[in-house]
Amino acid sequence: MSSENGKLLPETDAGGLNFEATELTLGLPGESRVTSDGVAKLGSKRGFSETVDLSLGDNKNTNKFGQSQIDVPEAAKSPVSKAQVVGWPPVRGYAKRRTKSCKYVKVAVDGAPYLRKVDLEMYNTYQQLLTSLEDMFSCFTIRNYLSDKKLDQVNGIEYVPTYEDKDGDWMLVGDVPWQMFVESCKRLRLMKSSEAVGLAPRTPPKCSSAS
Amino acid sequence: MAFSLPDEVLEHVFSFIQSDKDRNAVSMVCKPWYEIERWCRRKIFIGNCYAVSPRIVIRRFPEVRSIELKGKPHFADFNLVPDGWGGYVLPWIAEMAGAYPWLEEIRLKRMVVTDECLELIAKSFKNFKVLVLFSCEGFSTDGLAAIAASCTNLRELDLRESDVDDLGGHWLSHFPETYTSLVSLNISCLGSDEVSLSALERLVGRCTNLRTLRLNRAVPLDKIANILGRAPQLVDFGTGTYGADLQLEVFSNLAGAFSSCKELRSLSGFWDVVPAYLPAIYPAFSRLTSLNLSYATIQSPDLIKLLRHCPSLQRLLVLDYIEDSGLEALASSCKDLEELRVFPSDPFGVEPNVSLTEQGLVSVCLACPKLQSVLYFCRRMSNMALVTIAQNRPNLTRFRLCIIEPRTADYLTLEPLDVGFGAIVEHCKDLRRLSLSGLLTDRVFEYIGRYAKKLEMLSVAFAGESDLGLHHVLSGCESLRKLEIRDCPFGDKALLANAAKLETMRSLWMSSCSVSFGACKLLGQKMPRLNVEVIDESGPPDSRPDSCPVDKLYIYRSVAGPRFDMPPFVCTMDEDSALPVS
Numbered sequence: 155m156s157s158e159n160g161k162l163l164p165e166t167d168a169g170g171l172n173f174e175a176t177e178l179t180l181g182l183p184g185e186s187r188v189t190s191d192g193v194a195k196l197g198s199k200r201g202f203s204e205t206v207d208l209s210l211g212d213n214k215n216t217n218k219f220g221q222s223q224i225d226v227p228e229a230a231k232s233p234v235s236k237a238q239v240v241g242w243p244p245v246r247g248y249a250k251r252r253t254k255s256c257k258y259v260k261v262a263v264d265g266a267p268y269l270r271k272v273d274l275e276m277y278n279t280y281q282q283l284l285t286s287l288e289d290m291f292s293c294f295t296i297r298n299y300l301s302d303k304k305l306d307q308v309n310g311i312e313y314v315p316t317y318e319d320k321d322g323d324w325m326l327v328g329d330v331p332w333q334m335f336v337e338s339c340k341r342l343r344l345m346k347s348s349e350a351v352g353l354a355p356r357t358p359p360k361c362s363s364a365s
Numbered sequence: 366m367a368f369s370l371p372d373e374v375l376e377h378v379f380s381f382i383q384s385d386k387d388r389n390a391v392s393m394v395c396k397p398w399y400e401i402e403r404w405c406r407r408k409i410f411i412g413n414c415y416a417v418s419p420r421i422v423i424r425r426f427p428e429v430r431s432i433e434l435k436g437k438p439h440f441a442d443f444n445l446v447p448d449g450w451g452g453y454v455l456p457w458i459a460e461m462a463g464a465y466p467w468l469e470e471i472r473l474k475r476m477v478v479t480d481e482c483l484e485l486i487a488k489s490f491k492n493f494k495v496l497v498l499f500s501c502e503g504f505s506t507d508g509l510a511a512i513a514a515s516c517t518n519l520r521e522l523d524l525r526e527s528d529v530d531d532l533g534g535h536w537l538s539h540f541p542e543t544y545t546s547l548v549s550l551n552i553s554c555l556g557s558d559e560v561s562l563s564a565l566e567r568l569v570g571r572c573t574n575l576r577t578l579r580l581n582r583a584v585p586l587d588k589i590a591n592i593l594g595r596a597p598q599l600v601d602f603g604t605g606t607y608g609a610d611l612q613l614e615v616f617s618n619l620a621g622a623f624s625s626c627k628e629l630r631s632l633s634g635f636w637d638v639v640p641a642y643l644p645a646i647y648p649a650f651s652r653l654t655s656l657n658l659s660y661a662t663i664q665s666p667d668l669i670k671l672l673r674h675c676p677s678l679q680r681l682l683v684l685d686y687i688e689d690s691g692l693e694a695l696a697s698s699c700k701d702l703e704e705l706r707v708f709p710s711d712p713f714g715v716e717p718n719v720s721l722t723e724q725g726l727v728s729v730c731l732a733c734p735k736l737q738s739v740l741y742f743c744r745r746m747s748n749m750a751l752v753t754i755a756q757n758r759p760n761l762t763r764f765r766l767c768i769i770e771p772r773t774a775d776y777l778t779l780e781p782l783d784v785g786f787g788a789i790v791e792h793c794k795d796l797r798r799l800s801l802s803g804l805l806t807d808r809v810f811e812y813i814g815r816y817a818k819k820l821e822m823l824s825v826a827f828a829g830e831s832d833l834g835l836h837h838v839l840s841g842c843e844s845l846r847k848l849e850i851r852d853c854p855f856g857d858k859a860l861l862a863n864a865a866k867l868e869t870m871r872s873l874w875m876s877s878c879s880v881s882f883g884a885c886k887l888l889g890q891k892m893p894r895l896n897v898e899v900i901d902e903s904g905p906p907d908s909r910p911d912s913c914p915v916d917k918l919y920i921y922r923s924v925a926g927p928r929f930d931m932p933p934f935v936c937t938m939d940e941d942s943a944l945p946v947s
Binding site for chain 2 (some may be wrong): 239240241242243244245246278279280281331332333
């Protein structure tokens with residue numbers, strides 16, 4: 155909704171993001187938020203195989219306060235959602251803080267033709283992240299060291315989640331506290347188990363939710 | 366000769382009079398009372414730091430121990446006030462450093478505080494006890510270190526919602542090992558790594574009078590039990606991150622720690638919540654009177670379970686994940702509820718992401734007899750719901766409704782919401798604060814002007830049809846102190862016709878309305894005790910024709926004259942600006 159005097163675009167100030175209505179971007183891959191244990195559900199997620207034939211036309215709607223992702227069906231109906239009005243709705247800095255730390259990292263899967271991106275700030279635990287990656291790359295199986303049980307195998311190939319940290323080293327996901335991981339993770343790679351030679355099996359956690 | 370009580374007796378009597386209003390009344394009785402009162406006033410509240418100068422305050426009240434100052438206009442919270450606008454506290458601190466060596470308390474809201482200010486405070490006030498920086502900015506952890514190191518009598522350090530620069534340096538460790546007088550610490554606004562946990566634990570352990578402790582997000586869940594263990598006397602606790610992979614040992618430690626805190630009445634924090642850990646707090650919930658879940662992404666079913674354990678709750682802040690069903694549960698569980706705030710989880714989303722409507726608010730208003738204060742974000746409303754609320758809750762004193770899409774009509778009748786808000790002001794005779802939203806014509810302002818006699822603060826956005834709307838408010842609302850308006854078709858006529866009213870108010874904000882430069886100049890010229898400030902980032906205003914509308918306008922009464930610390934994009938309209946530009 156534009157304001158009275160016809161201004162459509164938010165002011166660009168030092169910290170603000172420019173309105174990206176005119177930006178050419180790739181097709182909307184769908185939500186990456188998790189439904190499982192209480193984290194807000196927003197729209198549909200699309201598995202890896204579903205994204206292959208997607209046509210172009212993203213409209214990631216960003217603003218000073220962070221991301222506001224939009225469902226694919228909605229996006230198809232209205233390519234540019236309503237213009238962001240400065241200071242409306244009147245939400246305080248808390249909104250800024252809730253969405254400010256928005257940490258998108260690339261996710262590569264061995265054998266996949268292109269990468270995905272996930273926002274690590276959307277999750278609070280490793281379990282949530284891995285579940286979400288499972289959904290995103292539904293045709294693959296991710297070895298879940300944390301619960302120490304294999305997931306249902308679809309095509310018999312297992313993947314080990316690894317990440318590149320700030321020092322450039324490739325690490326096994328799950329060793330350090332979650333928040334520390336979020337801060338140091340630069341990108342994720344789901345490595346084929348057969349290639350993960352030399353990575354010792356992780357010592358089981360002190361106490362798993364199963365016991 | 367007139368009989369009068371000795372000064373000392375009067376002074377003793379006055380010492381029982383604490384409220385500012387009463388003190389002001391006392392000082393106006395006669396000259397001797399004015400003199401006695403000014404020498405024994407210890408606490409000053411200045412709602413607009415530009416309404417008066419430090420020098421004037423110090424001259425009148427030489428023995429002040431406690432000062433509270435507010436700077437930027439309220440709409441600065443929503444990014445409507447550009448950076449650099451003002452609100453600097455340094456001139457105040459600098460003058461008070463010399464004049465009030467025994468100053469004990471400084472409370473600031475929406476002001477720019479620098480490290481230099483903090484260092485000056487640390488150096489100048491030997492008995493300094495309370496520092497509250499509410500929604501302030503401009504300082505870093507270095508400034509905090511100075512406070513920690515020097516203020517040996519510090520009781521309260523509250524940085525709520527301030528923007529602090531993290532320069533590292535472990536500022537918390539600057540509290541000496543001998544320092545034990547902390548009663549209240551709120552560092553919830555600090556970012557990731559600004560606090561050393563071991564220093565925090567030691568500090569908490571040795572400050573046995575600690576009653577309030579609000580941690581920041583960086584403090585992990587598994588540290589909470591340890592911290593609480595050192596402070597079982599806490600009354601008000603804010604967690605850090607409240608999420609981690611579920612581990613039984615951590616859970617049971619937490620549960621033990623919370624049940625030992627028998628005095629706990631208020632909880633907040635709850636970043637990154639993992640709901641499985643919430644039951645650890647259930648024992649403490651039964652005594653809770655205040656709960657702030659506005660950072661917590663907890664879904665309605667978990668919230669309902671939680672709320673059943675909180676029968677004594679008086680104050681709840683929550684995200685709209687609570688949904689109508691959760692609010693119904695709240696209505697049946699929490700009969701003592703006085704204040705409810707529901708914030709949007711996805712304020713910029715186009716479609717609703719949760720099932721929260723006006724029904725949730727109605728159910729709480731119907732069932733909670735003590736409800737006085739409401740802040741509610743939703744996506745639809747009806748006149749019927751508002752009328753129901755008004756008729757059943759005439760004791761409301763604060764009602765702030767934000768229907769997220771501007772100019773949204775009554776979803777049942779497609780009419781404006783004039784009648785609904787009209788009912789609110791008509792029935793809620795003690796209403797002091799009101800925020801409007803939705804589709805509104807001039808009629809709602811007619812109702813407000815007619816009924817809202819106790820209204821002190823009104824916020825208006827995307828409403829009204831003509832100057833008549835503004836005129837109704839300015840001419841009718843006798844108690845009005847603060848008026849803030851954005852994106853309304855209000856122009857010169859109402860403003861100029863009610864110029865005198867503006868001197869009875871603290872301030873008026875108008876942005877994206879239809880007030881012209883000419884009118885601002887005229888107002889500034891005619892009303893020397895008003896500062897008429899035009900904010901326009903696109904260039905100097907004197908090059909504009911008089912008919913051009915101003916972008917943003919901030920008018921406030923002042924005995925200090927125009928201020929000198931304005932940035933280039935702010936201009937005071939006064940006699941000088943009325944001169945023609947050659």
